Amino acid sequence: xTAQLIDGKHISQQIIEQVKxxxxxxxxxxxxxxxxxxxxxGEDSASRIYVRNKLKACERCQVNSFxxxxxxxxxxxxxxxxxxxxxxxxxxDGILVQLPLPDHIDSDAVTDGIDPSKDVDGFHPYNIxxxxxxxxxxxxxxxxxxxxLLQRTGITIDGKDAVILGRSNIxxxxxxxxxxxxxxxxxVCHSRTRDLPEKVAQADLVVAALGKPxxxxxxxxxYGAIVIDVGINRLNDGSLxxxxxxxxxRQRASWITPVPGGVGPMTVASLLENTLQAAENRDPDSS
Ligand code: NAP
Numbered sequence: 001x002t003a004q005l006i007d008g009k010h011i012s013q014q015i016i017e018q019v020k021x022x023x024x025x026x027x028x029x030x031x032x033x034x035x036x037x038x039x040x041x042g043e044d045s046a047s048r049i050y051v052r053n054k055l056k057a058c059e060r061c062q063v064n065s066f067x068x069x070x071x072x073x074x075x076x077x078x079x080x081x082x083x084x085x086x087x088x089x090x091x092x093d094g095i096l097v098q099l100p101l102p103d104h105i106d107s108d109a110v111t112d113g114i115d116p117s118k119d120v121d122g123f124h125p126y127n128i129x130x131x132x133x134x135x136x137x138x139x140x141x142x143x144x145x146x147x148x149l150l151q152r153t154g155i156t157i158d159g160k161d162a163v164i165l166g167r168s169n170i171x172x173x174x175x176x177x178x179x180x181x182x183x184x185x186x187x188v189c190h191s192r193t194r195d196l197p198e199k200v201a202q203a204d205l206v207v208a209a210l211g212k213p214x215x216x217x218x219x220x221x222x223y224g225a226i227v228i229d230v231g232i233n234r235l236n237d238g239s240l241x242x243x244x245x246x247x248x249x250r251q252r253a254s255w256i257t258p259v260p261g262g263v264g265p266m267t268v269a270s271l272l273e274n275t276l277q278a279a280e281n282r283d284p285d286s287s
Contacts, residue, residue: 001223003253011152012145012265019272020061026279027062034279035064036094036120036271037086041079041105042072046234047098054096057268063275066092076105080113087115093279094120096271099170117281120274123170131174134181138274143175145266146207146228147182153255155205155226158183163199165189165216165243166209171230175207196220208243218248227253230263 023033036058040051051067058065068082079097086095095118101107111119116126122140130137150157162184166172176186184205189196197220200206208216209230221227231243242259250256257263280286 001252001254003227003250003256006149006153006228006255006257006262008145008149008257008262008264008266011149012269014152015148015266015269016057016060016272019063019269019276022276023062031283032091032279033062033064034093034275035066035089035091036096036275037066037068037089037092039068039070039079039082039086039095039097041070041074041097042102044100047100051098053268054271057272058275061272061276063272064091072102074102074105076109079105079110083110083113087113087118092118093282094118094271094275096121118278120271120278121170122174122274128169128174131177138278139178139270140170140174141270141274142171142209142230142263142267143178144270144273145263146175146230147178148270149228149257149263149266150226155255157205160184160204160226161187161202162205162207163187163189163203164207164209165196165200166207166211166230168209171209172207175209175230179205179207206244210243212243213241214243214245216244216249218245218252221249221252223252224254225252226255227257228263229257229259232259232264 038051040047055065086092095114097110111123116124119127119138122138127137162179164172164176167188167190176188180186187199189199200220201222205226207228213233227249229242229244233241235241240260
C-alpha cells in the first residue's frame with residue numbers, strides 16, 4: 001500500500017479563496033474589511049518566516065494587517081500595554097502574538113491579556129474552555145486546520161481510534177478535544193507514555209505533534225491508518241522534516257500529510273478564517 005497524499009497546500013488555497021470571497025461580499029454590503037494585528041517580539045528567524053506568511057495571506061484575502069515588531073528587550077508591561085491598545089482599537093478584529101516569546105515574558109499572561117473576542121489564535125482560557133465544552137468559539141488554528149484537512153479529504157472521524165502524540169496547549173490537547181467532539185476515541189501520548197509504538201499500532205488515525213524529526217516509524221503504523229504530521233523541524237542541512245518517517249510510513253498508511261505542504265499552510269488558512277469569524281462576531285448587526 002502507498003498512502004495518498006493529503007494536499008494541505010491546495011486545500012489551504014481553497015480556504016483562502018473562500019475567505020477572500022466572503023470579505024468581498026462584506027465590502028458589497030458596506031462592511032469594513034477584517035483587521036488582523038500581528039505582534040512579533042525579537043528576532044527569532046522561524047517567527048519572522050511564520051509572520052511573513054501570515055501577512056502575505058492577509059493580503060491575498062483583502063484582510064487588513066497591522067504588523068507590530070518590537071525588540072526582544074521589550075518589558076512584559078510594555079507588551080501588555082500594546083495588547084491593551086489593540087484590544088481597544090475598533091479596526092482590529094484579531095490579535096496574534098507570535099510565539100515563542102523571550103524568557104523574561106510570561107506567555108500565559110500575554111495570552112490572558114488578549115480580548116477573547118479577538119483571540120484568533122484560540123489560546124485564551126475562555127476559548128479553550130468553550131472548545132472543551134464543545135461550544136462555538138475561536139478554535140486553535142493548527143487543530144482547526146487538521147479538522148478541515150480531514151473533512152475536505154472526505155475522511156470520517158466518527159468511531160475511529162485516534163492517537164495524538166504530544167499534549168501541548170497549542171496542538172496536542174486542543175487536537176484531542178476536536179477529535180473527541182468529532183466522535184473519535186482518543187489516546188493522548190507524551191514523554192511519560194509507556195509502550196508508545198504499541199499505542200500507535202492501535203490507531204486508525206495518528207496525529208504526530210512532538211517536534212522530533214522522523215520520530216514515528218513505519219513499523220509502528222497500522223496498515224491503512226491515516227497519518228497527520230504536524231511537526232516542523234529544521235534539519236542541519238536547512239531542509240524541513242516532519243515528526244514522521246514519511247517514506248516508511250507512506251508504505252503502510254492510507255492517507256498521509258507531507259511536510260512541508262501539509263498542516264503548515266492549513267494553520268495560516270485557519271487563522272484567516274478565525275479573523276473573519278471574529279470580525280463577523282463584532283459586526284453591529286451580529287446577535
Ligand atoms: P511542544 O510544546 O514542544 O510539545 C511537544 C509534545 O511532544 C509534548 O507534549 C511532549 O511531551 C511530547 N514529546 C516530546 N518528546 C516525546 C517523546 N520522545 N515521546 C512522546 N512524547 C514526546 O511542541 P508543540 O508546540 O506542540 O509543537 C509540536 C511540533 O509541531 C513541532 O515540530 C512544531 O514545530 C510543530 N508545529 C507545527 C505547526 C504547524 O502549523 N504545522 C503549528 C504548531 C507547531 P511532554 O508534555 O511530556 O513534555
